[in-house]
Amino acid sequence: MNWTAIKSIYVFEMARFFRTMAQSFISPVLSTSLYFVVFGAAIGSRIDQVEGVSYGAFIVPGLIMLSVITQSISNASFGIYFPKFIGTIFELLSAPVNFLEIVMGYVGAAATKALFIGVIILFTAFLFVDFEIQHPLAMVGFLVLTCISFALMGFIIGIWAGNFEQLQLVPLLIVTPLVFLGGSFYSISMLQPVWQVISHFNPVVYLISGFRWSFFGTADVPIGISLLAIAGFTGLCLAVIWWIFRTGWRIRE
Amino acid sequence: MPTILDVQNLRKAYADGFEALKGVNLQIEEGEILALLGPNGAGKTTLISTVCGITTATSGSVTVAGHDIFKDFRAARTLIGLVPQEINLEPFERVRSTVKFSRGLFGKAADPALIEKILRQLSLWDKRDNQIRELSGGMKRRVLIAKALAHEPRVLFLDEPTAGVDVELRRDMWEIVAELKRDGVTIILTTHYIEEAEAIADRIGIIAAGEILLVEDKEKLMKRMGKKELEVQLTTKIDEIPASLKSDALRLNHNGTALIYTYDTRSERTGITKLLSEVAAAGLVLSDVVTRQSSLEDIFVDLVHEGDAA
Structure with missing residues (x-):
């Protein structure tokens, strides 16, 4: 294992993050605050409790997930797309590093950034609503796993993308709808039976459900299945990345 | 090494x-x-x-x-x-x-x-x-x-x-x-x-x-590049090189209007003076003298074209 290389990539990527720290933090904090004002206060005051939790508190895990998933994907996809775009990727390809080391550096940094933002949003949420976290360790675990798995997905998107439009395409067309329809703002049990069944094909449902369980102890799907789903997703992304580096798809062509 | x-x-x-x-x-x-x-x-x-x-x-x-x-x-x-x-x-x-x-x-x-x-x-x-x-x-x-x-x-x-x-x-x-x-x-x-x-x-x-x-x-x-050619252009066309001048280094151009002499610029004696006096002695009248150096570029172009033809 070339730990020096992993550390170099990680530190280099984090430096980019700290250079643009203000914009990295302000925009997610601002948009989350807006969600709380609109959904939590304005609309939420007219909604009864959901599964025994006030609506304002109920949407906290979903909002964190929404930001964390979006941030993980955009950080990681940009992180690897940018060197491809400006040509500095040659250095990475000619260095004595294997795919796992490259992934650990880039995905590690992207996941760290998303994690920072997730934690900041959690603290922002405390300013707006009262809630307790029943399973803090599980909460941290879910958060970290989500950051890593979606950063892996972002990494794949960054390698696949041929231009900046494509870089935005998958997050806009696939990820945002999946997250919004994955129970960020509602419980799956509130839906009609047929939509409940359809929702179970949405992988994000398992994530948000598990994450919400760590806060309130209630879940749409059993916690074990949530864990399996996220492990499976991480494994799938890793396998795709392994294949990409083995065949050189879109990077060594 | x-x-x-x-x-x-x-x-x-x-x-x-x-x-x-x-x-x-x-x-x-x-x-x-x-x-x-x-x-x-x-x-x-x-x-x-x-x-x-x-x-x-x-x-x-x-x-x-x-x-x-x-x-x-x-x-x-x-x-x-x-x-x-x-x-x-x-x-x-x-x-x-x-x-x-x-x-x-x-x-x-x-x-x-x-x-x-x-x-x-x-x-x-x-x-x-x-x-x-x-x-x-x-x-x-x-x-x-x-x-x-x-x-x-x-x-x-x-x-x-x-x-x-x-x-x-x-x-x-x-x-x-x-x-x-x-x-x-x-x-x-x-x-x-x-x-x-x-x-x-x-x-x-x-x-x-x-x-x-x-x-x-x-x-x-x-x-190879050091080889240089001296072209001695003649006022009158000749059919063959006069016997007194004949050497491996000298040839006649395709229409008989010039003698082409190949020599090595790095050797101490290029033989140019001798050649020119012999040309004069043979009764040939010069109209002009031109020198040409084969460069790496020529070698390069030749090789690349050979490659094209193959």
Whole structure:
């Protein structure tokens, strides 16, 4: 294992993050605050409790997930797309590093950034609503796993993308709808039976459900299945990345 | 000198069937400077990219100091430095941090003293905290060299280091290359400029259409180049060379209006004075005298055209 290389990539990527720290933090904090004002206060005051939790508190895990998933994907996809775009990727390809080391550096940094933002949003949420976290360790675990798995997905998107439009395409067309329809703002049990069944094909449902369980102890799907789903997703992304580096798809062509 | 880079029958075919490398064989000796000359699209960059791991090879083998670049890629790549043709740098990075990053990426422990030495050697020390975008084109190229040297490679590839660089900077670059050679670095550089190959290389390789046409000691090539032709144009046409003048070095041109004499500029006696007095003695009247030197360029063009015909 070339730990020096992993550390170099990680530190280099984090430096980019700290250079643009203000914009990295302000925009997610601002948009989350807006969600709380609109959904939590304005609309939420007219909604009864959901599964025994006030609506304002109920949407906290979903909002964190929404930001964390979006941030993980955009950080990681940009992180690897940018060197491809400006040509500095040659250095990475000619260095004595294997795919796992490259992934650990880039995905590690992207996941760290998303994690920072997730934690900041959690603290922002405390300013707006009262809630307790029943399973803090599980909460941290879910958060970290989500950051890593979606950063892996972002990494794949960054390698696949041929231009900046494509870089935005998958997050806009696939990820945002999946997250919004994955129970960020509602419980799956509130839906009609047929939509409940359809929702179970949405992988994000398992994530948000598990994450919400760590806060309130209630879940749409059993916690074990949530864990399996996220492990499976991480494994799938890793396998795709392994294949990409083995065949050189879109990077060594 | 032992062989440090050994390329055996290297092939690279793209998905559309285009063969960029058609079985390249190349042996580089430790400590030498090899200039790889070739027209655009000859496969120079593909060869370098394949050896450095940027593109995959279709078949063949490459070893660096005995390490296979595929099976033993860590050891092999640690020994190689690459200065690409394009100026690929992150515009907002600072000079020293990007060079430091390169060293780390190659798995070497941080060494600020070495980074300082490299930056000083390349006259970049004053610019160490500048952002890349603030530098001139020539300075950016130096940054690329500094990045390639940061992990102390034993073999350095320079892909057209002086393309689009002004004359003064080109001479600077040659000076840098000479210094690196003194430090014991083996250098393979590609170039369009024949004078560049003449100025700095120990050996010259010519590549065209994915094949190495020739690899030869520069001095030997220069000897071929050293041949010069003297054309003695005559006022009247002759059918054959007068018996008194006949020699292996002298021939008649195709329409009998000029004598062509081949000689070596480096020999002490070129025989020109003798020839001219003999021509006068033979009663021939001269209208003009022209000399021509066969250059590396001629050899190059001939070889590349032979390659085209094949």
